[in-house]
Amino acid sequence: MNINFEGKRILVTGAGQGIGKEIALRLSKYKGQVFALSKTKQNLDNLVAIDPKIQPICVDLRDWNTTRKVVQSILPIDLLVNNAAVACLTPFLDATPNEFDLTFDVNVKAAFNVSQIVVKNMIERKCSGSIVNISSQAGQVALKDHAVYCMSKAALDMLTKTMALEVGPHNIRINSVGPTVVMTEMGKLGWSDSQKAQSMINKIPLGRFADVDEVVDPVVYLLSDRSSMINGACLPIDGGFLAT
Template identity: 55%
Template sequence: MADSFFVGKRVLVTGGGRGIGKGIVLRLQELGATVFALTVSDSSFAELQNIPGIHALQVELSDWDATRAAVTSVLPIDLLVNNAGIFIGEPFLRTTQESFDSIMTVNVKSILNISQVVAQSLIDRKCDHGSIVNLSSVASKIALKDHTAYCTSKAALDGLTRSMALELGEHKIRVNSLNPTVILTDMGRQGWSDVAKAGPLLQRIPLHRFGEVDECVNAVVFLLSDQSRFISGAHIPLDGGLLAT
């Protein structure tokens, strides 16, 4: 069972201070895992420190060496969720070098960095149940207006996911991505409350609604667990059928 699978496991979740990441952290803690939640926010760090069974780490993911040191400090890690990501909305012709570099650094480069540290430790330990889940997006598959850098970063993340799955498979480490559409976190509800903005996208989704945080959490738990032990290198859409249209 997935529930008993997590008892005693050590799990690292990036972007664990709010939204989807916080939901993943709390669920894994409920399932008996020892959870290390990485966040950059002072307020999230303070809040996470007060939850039993959760160990908060604070680091800026754009700092390669500091991130590497933070992850190394909590090894061994059995399971990894690369959830952290940023969004800067700019149209193609006005996408700046600074915003493009920032998005690629956090959404792709930091995942390479963190995953290298965790995967090498799993290999050294000869662990036979390693699983890494990368939070991607349907934006890796479809173009969205004013999302040039973001779409590019998520497409790159899907490519990274496949490469990781190919090279880490021989070490019994599975790597998959979860590709959601809009998920109704507090920020998501605020950002998509405008009917004029949300309506056109909802019309493209066969289920005619956006996703809930617990639906995203459930999918991550499945991909981490041994219930998905023959799934690797996959990009799992969580989109209400959007990519089918």
């Protein structure tokens, strides 16, 4: 399948490392003008060293007003990937207000904020567009010690659906992908213990965790015109985990 994003301006949040970094690199490889957003300048410097065509944006997404100003300064944006996320893996009884606020600020509120700016501009320009939110299988099923994280990803999936309902008439598509564990730095936080990891793998019919490229490929597809009739979908990338 030949996919080309030439002439498209694409914003990827949380692009400094992990899945977001690989999404940014792939979209640039497919000739999109990529704006990579991260709060960590060193990560952005490392990314631009790999691909100097990528435009770095250093901002803390928890800062609502500064984020709005920065995103507005790079408009128009044609395609958006809300990838930025944090994981505070604490048992329900021990979770703190700070962990709750941090998780929802980054995983939900930031996606809401950035999408609001981008979509309003799309509508003003009378242009079609596509947004992909990076969710998780944790948005669909409870995982031990993931109470706050699971709630945030469930909220992101519902944001995906409500946005799809409201902005679909403007030919703007909103979808999410829900990967199983991917052994990025974030993945290692919860699953570096081999016994715990094996207990999860045993529940995945394909018998393994996902590779980063296996998340990037569906994101690219959902951003592209090849998925022009897909809107409001929450696509599992979980090797069949949710089917069990």
